[in-house]
Amino acid sequence: MSAVAGDGTATARIGISIAPFAPLLACLGLLAAWQIGALLLGTDSIPTALDALRAVPDILGDRSGLANILDSIRRMAIGLASAVVVSIPLGLAMGRVPAVASFFNPILMVTYPVPKAALMPVIMLWLGVGDLSKTLVIFLAVTLPIIYHSFEGAKAVEEKMIWSGAAMGMSRLQIMARIVLPAALPEILAGCRTGLVLALITMVTSEMIARKSGAGNILFNALDMGQYDTVFAMIIIIGALGIIFDAAFDRLRRALVAWSDTRQDIPLSFS
Amino acid sequence: MRPLTMPRDSIANGPPAVPVRAAPPMIAIQGVSQTFKTAGRKDHLAISDINLDIADGAFVSILGPSGCGKSTLLYIVGGFVAPTAGIVKVKDKAITGPGPDRGPVFQEFALFPWKTVLGNVIYGLRQQGVPRAEAEERGHKLLAMVGLKGYEAFYPKELSGGMKQRVAIARTLAYNPSVLLMDEPFGALDAHTRTRLQNDLLDIWERDRKTVLFVTHAVDEAVYLSDKVIVMSRSPGRIKKVVDIDLPRPRRRAELLLDVHYQKYVVDIERLIEDAPEDAVHP
Ligand SMILES: Nc1ncnc2c1ncn2[C@@H]1O[C@H](COP(=O)(O)OP(=O)(O)OP(=O)(O)O)[C@@H](O)[C@H]1O
Ligand SMILES: [Mg+2]
Numbered sequence: 001m002s003a004v005a006g007d008g009t010a011t012a013r014i015g016i017s018i019a020p021f022a023p024l025l026a027c028l029g030l031l032a033a034w035q036i037g038a039l040l041l042g043t044d045s046i047p048t049a050l051d052a053l054r055a056v057p058d059i060l061g062d063r064s065g066l067a068n069i070l071d072s073i074r075r076m077a078i079g080l081a082s083a084v085v086v087s088i089p090l091g092l093a094m095g096r097v098p099a100v101a102s103f104f105n106p107i108l109m110v111t112y113p114v115p116k117a118a119l120m121p122v123i124m125l126w127l128g129v130g131d132l133s134k135t136l137v138i139f140l141a142v143t144l145p146i147i148y149h150s151f152e153g154a155k156a157v158e159e160k161m162i163w164s165g166a167a168m169g170m171s172r173l174q175i176m177a178r179i180v181l182p183a184a185l186p187e188i189l190a191g192c193r194t195g196l197v198l199a200l201i202t203m204v205t206s207e208m209i210a211r212k213s214g215a216g217n218i219l220f221n222a223l224d225m226g227q228y229d230t231v232f233a234m235i236i237i238i239g240a241l242g243i244i245f246d247a248a249f250d251r252l253r254r255a256l257v258a259w260s261d262t263r264q265d266i267p268l269s270f271s
Numbered sequence: 272m273r274p275l276t277m278p279r280d281s282i283a284n285g286p287p288a289v290p291v292r293a294a295p296p297m298i299a300i301q302g303v304s305q306t307f308k309t310a311g312r313k314d315h316l317a318i319s320d321i322n323l324d325i326a327d328g329a330f331v332s333i334l335g336p337s338g339c340g341k342s343t344l345l346y347i348v349g350g351f352v353a354p355t356a357g358i359v360k361v362k363d364k365a366i367t368g369p370g371p372d373r374g375p376v377f378q379e380f381a382l383f384p385w386k387t388v389l390g391n392v393i394y395g396l397r398q399q400g401v402p403r404a405e406a407e408e409r410g411h412k413l414l415a416m417v418g419l420k421g422y423e424a425f426y427p428k429e430l431s432g433g434m435k436q437r438v439a440i441a442r443t444l445a446y447n448p449s450v451l452l453m454d455e456p457f458g459a460l461d462a463h464t465r466t467r468l469q470n471d472l473l474d475i476w477e478r479d480r481k482t483v484l485f486v487t488h489a490v491d492e493a494v495y496l497s498d499k500v501i502v503m504s505r506s507p508g509r510i511k512k513v514v515d516i517d518l519p520r521p522r523r524r525a526e527l528l529l530d531v532h533y534q535k536y537v538v539d540i541e542r543l544i545e546d547a548p549e550d551a552v553h554p
Contacts, residue, residue, distance in 0.1 A: 158379065158381055160375075160377040160379050160381035161381045161383065163346075163349070163351045163369065163375060163377075163381070164375065164377070164381050164383075164442075165398075166350075166351070166368070166369035167349065167369045167370070167371060167373065167374055167375050167395075167443075167448075168371060168394065168395035168398045168399070168446055169370065169371045169395075169398060169399060169446075170398055174398070178398070179383070182383070182385040183383070183384070183385070185385070257385070259384055259385045259386075259426045259427075259428070260384060260385070260428075
């Protein structure tokens with residue numbers, strides 16, 4: 001999701017000056033390509049980038065537009081947060097207790113390839129088209145990568161580190177909380193980042209299936225009515241949300257696991 | 272010939288003839304064997320029938336060829352690995368797992384990378400409910416003792432190998448175990464750092480006389496530091512010989528290197544390890 005700044009010695013020198021603006025440049029480049037492409041094609045269903053951009057403030061300025069988007073974000077946040085709370089302890093337990101792993105592994109392997117949004121119609125039968133079904137689908141989509149990464153992270157914790165904790169008099173539970181969890185945190189956060197992206201995707205697709213409110217609701221209703229400006233404006237808004245969430249998450253991650261980071265921008269400062 | 276196992280009375284207890292009932296050893300290893308089950312291959316007997324008493328306050332080294340089971344034995348005494356046969360007693364009580372009475376120092380350091388140097392050192396104290404201010408004060412003292420004053424706020428990844436090993440030692444000393452279990456703690460270090468850490472360790476040991484079980488590859492290191500050197504043979508690992516090191520303390524390295532008794536110990540033990548027929552004669 002985040003753009004990669006210049007790397008390699010040849011680009012290192014310019015890397016310094018453009019690095020902070022690289023994501024912006026990438027966005028501008030994308031918009032320019034879109035603008036030119038749309039002008040060349042000249043079809044109705046693909047508005048120019050400028051037209052789409054002009055429609056963005058209309059959506060955000062509109063009371064119901066904004067409310068729809070906030071609805072989506074709220075569901076996404078609840079789904080993601082509850083998935084984090086459930087998946088991390090489960091993944092860590094699987095990584096350290098073989099019995100837990102052999103119980104849950106088959107279950108996860110069976111559910112892994114199922115696209116979670118495809119469960120939407122079934123879930124709707126039980127829980128209706130409201131918040132609950134959509135939040136549940138987001139939750140289901142996000143749990144797997146977080147469980148998996150927590151599992152891998154916990155498995156990889158150096159045994160001697162755990163022994164050191166045991167020698168200090170920690171109980172198994174304390175070792176989990178005070179050694180396995182922090183030691184596996186970089187890996188866990190990698191899972192959470194994947195989870196964040198999946199949450200955003202599932203948020204939109206769930207609203208495609210159960211149209212009641214949300215960003216996806218606006219998008220697909222506009223599509224049905226042929227309001228292509230709005231469709232593409234909505235795509236821009238969702239993309240922007242992705243970039244903002246990801247950047248915010250990356251800041252959080254850096255703060256949490258600064259101890260493990262070999263910072264990417266250090267080599268650049270040598271040139 | 273010296274006996275294969277140490278007599279119950281330790282150096283600290285004086286001559287063995289005294290008819291007073293001797294205090295129990297700090298560590299008693301009784302009939303300990305370890306078999307590793309391996310998928311497909313035959314079960315592997317790593318160590319076989321180890322019997323060893325270690326007196327309170329003794330510095331005992333374990334020497335032996337690679338793969339003879341030195342680490343395995345240390346892990347068993349630590350309670351990290353359960354032996355397939357035999358028991359280990361600490362102060363006459365059979366152990367059932369790890370405990371803060373036995374502090375390990377691993378060859379791999381095993382520092383907590385998410386904690387600063389100070390955070391690592393006080394982790395065990397905080398775990399035991401010592402208030403932060405008190406724990407930190409003790410941590411600062413220990414870090415000064417191992418020569419790491421000023422590095423309190425560093426993270427493990429910012430330290431050299433020798434510095435990490437010092438932190439690991441300070442972290443274990445912090446919760447004041449009565450037994451130190453050290454697995455080749457200086458194995459990965461350069462000669463200069465190793466010498467310094469050996470001297471530091473001796474100083475610490477002279478000061479509070481913890482019982483030390485010290486695994487090493489280096490014969491000179493074992494002789495320099497120890498009261499007793501346990502020589503193990505390979506496949507399966509057994510105790511081949513227990514050598515008492517009767518060199519006066521406190522030991523000064525420079526003097527010792529010129530001492531013929533020291534040199535003789537080193538040469539004899541090296542010969543024991545090298546040409547390894549089971550009945551090699553020790554003078
Ligand atoms: N977890 C294990 N599973 C199977 N075999 C093991 C295991 N740990 C150790 N062994 C075997 O036990 C024997 C003793 O291993 P150990 O690590 O105790 O030797 P060591 O004397 O410490 O060697 P070194 O000096 O190289 O560290 C070896 O043959 C090793 O292959
Ligand atoms: Mg070893």
